[in-house]
Amino acid sequence: MARVSLKDIAKEAGVSVTTVSLIINNKSQNGRISPAVVARVNKIIKEKNFRPNTIARSLRTGKSTTIGLIVEDISNHFFATISKTIELVANDNGYKVIYASTDNDNQKARELVEMMQLQQVEGIIITPTIGLKSDIEELIKQERPVVLFDRYFPGLSVSYVVLDNFKGAYDMTSHLIKKGYKNIAFITIASEMNQLQQRLNGYEQALNDHHLANSASLVLEFSYDISREEKLKAINKFLQKNKKVDALFFSTNYLGIIGVEYMTNHKLTMPKDYGFVSFDDHELFKFLKPAITVVAQPIELLATEAINALLTLIKKKNVGVIQKKLPPKLIVRASE
Amino acid sequence: MARVSLKDIAKEAGVSVTTVSLIINNKSQNGRISPAVVARVNKIIKEKNFRPNTIARSLRTGKSTTIGLIVEDISNHFFATISKTIELVANDNGYKVIYASTDNDNQKARELVEMMQLQQVEGIIITPTIGLKSDIEELIKQERPVVLFDRYFPGLSVSYVVLDNFKGAYDMTSHLIKKGYKNIAFITIASEMNQLQQRLNGYEQALNDHHLANSASLVLEFSYDISREEKLKAINKFLQKNKKVDALFFSTNYLGIIGVEYMTNHKLTMPKDYGFVSFDDHELFKFLKPAITVVAQPIELLATEAINALLTLIKKKNVGVIQKKLPPKLIVRASE
């Protein structure tokens, strides 16, 4: 789109394109080019408002200075905030970011990875769907910088930055037990997704460690794609069947929100009727009366670690694999 | 990054690069290339997992198949949802999107426009900051496809897709008046930003049309960058001074959220103590008891219109200017 090219500048200045190229890339140092020429060329560049063509440069150098960001759903607050930070750090480092959402759809995720490759991104940060394992392996084999985010594939030697989900669920469950709750229900999505499994494991381990009956019937699992109404109904049925339940632990914030809806619909109050806690923080949880106790993710930190990991992988090749599990934070409010 | 090139394929297949190029671009139609060759080349392409280099193609064709999206803040639910839809439609049309947030900072916005240009985007959707007018004019002069979003510059002949903010505020205020409120406070950000001004105008016009005193003291204006605490204090001071206020109309959802905080902090209930409404919907508003009446934006529609407008501008040059004001929707719940 930029009309004027390197050549135009060179012609105008009466020098060669090499000289101009050297100057715009600040390689005019160590006396290579005379100050007078540098000044003259720079003046013309400014006058003509010349901008080097990034695409041509990319073609020549083999670097696109673009990274790809593939999240589950950019319209979700968690991922949106993550994206913001990633974008910021990337821009500061001279990288653009192109992004997309998978909506947890394997097919779509696969196409997006493909699309990013086509665009010659220098690296990808990705919230993988469960079926993406082989594609990730392929990427690794081709030595493309990749960092997994939010979830990972245990056993796969790939960089990742995730929350310590096990610890989060373990701590929250222990906290509930210490407060005297004896029959804590865990409401979650039935998923092979690593992060959700870890949460379930943390919950179960805490029950075991505190010698509480670990009755399977106290975990309610939804499949990912049933409607809000169906979830509401399932919660009701579950709670009718398990009268002894005294606390509700939701494994994600969108489930927690549905939990809130259930409570208000049935005129139940917390913590009187049920102790109520959720994984992931949310604006709603802060402002409700009572405010809801959650295990929160250090969102900015997660994002920073992820983008820094990717940048590191891009810059120096043989850094091996960067794997980080960040600690969650228990935010005790008044719902339990 | 892709190892194999067009040339490799050509050599392997024993044909020229032209032939391969024609085939991968589906220009092998009307009997140009023999089916046998097409089949053979395609087979090799598949075997070698060849992917044409987008950058080289872009350099050659002058098209980057990338559009830029510059929003105020991608971590904000409204913009995040917008982005999701834009991304979807763009991808469906073969476009990638690179994005960034301005945080309402003129300097940053300017740099982002520059960055997008460098990246040779084919068009930009932008939520302009107030100081970006001249940059937008420059873009237009250079005939680059641009569509303004969420706000625009009255008088500037540039494409835009925005909400009819005036109507939204007018309708909501009228609704409040019809419900019997006589002293409606309008709480907003002091901003030359067109969209906020329109809302203020709508509010004032409604008061005028219903012959209600349009006392300036009933509008509370914050500057954009004061803290939450300061806003809370200012609301308190304002309400102490204006005892007759019987309804609160917040001009954006993040202001509305602070309003909710104010109400709970002071143990005020709605609509008993104050009728309470807000511009823009939000999850919190839906789940609060009582749920909050809002004027909502048709988010998906806004996004679709914006990206379609941009795509239109990109495809056919002389379509002139596309300007759309979409109607808001009053969602009456129980807070007024």
Next chain:
DNA sequence: GTGAAAGCGCTAACAG
């Protein structure tokens, strides 16, 4: 200190 020239991978005249 500076320039000539090759070439990144692809497309598109044009030629046959």
Next chain:
DNA sequence: CTGTTAGCGCTTTCAC
């Protein structure tokens, strides 16, 4: 029906 060739705008040896 298929091939030759000239660039797109830039970086980078290598030569002077």
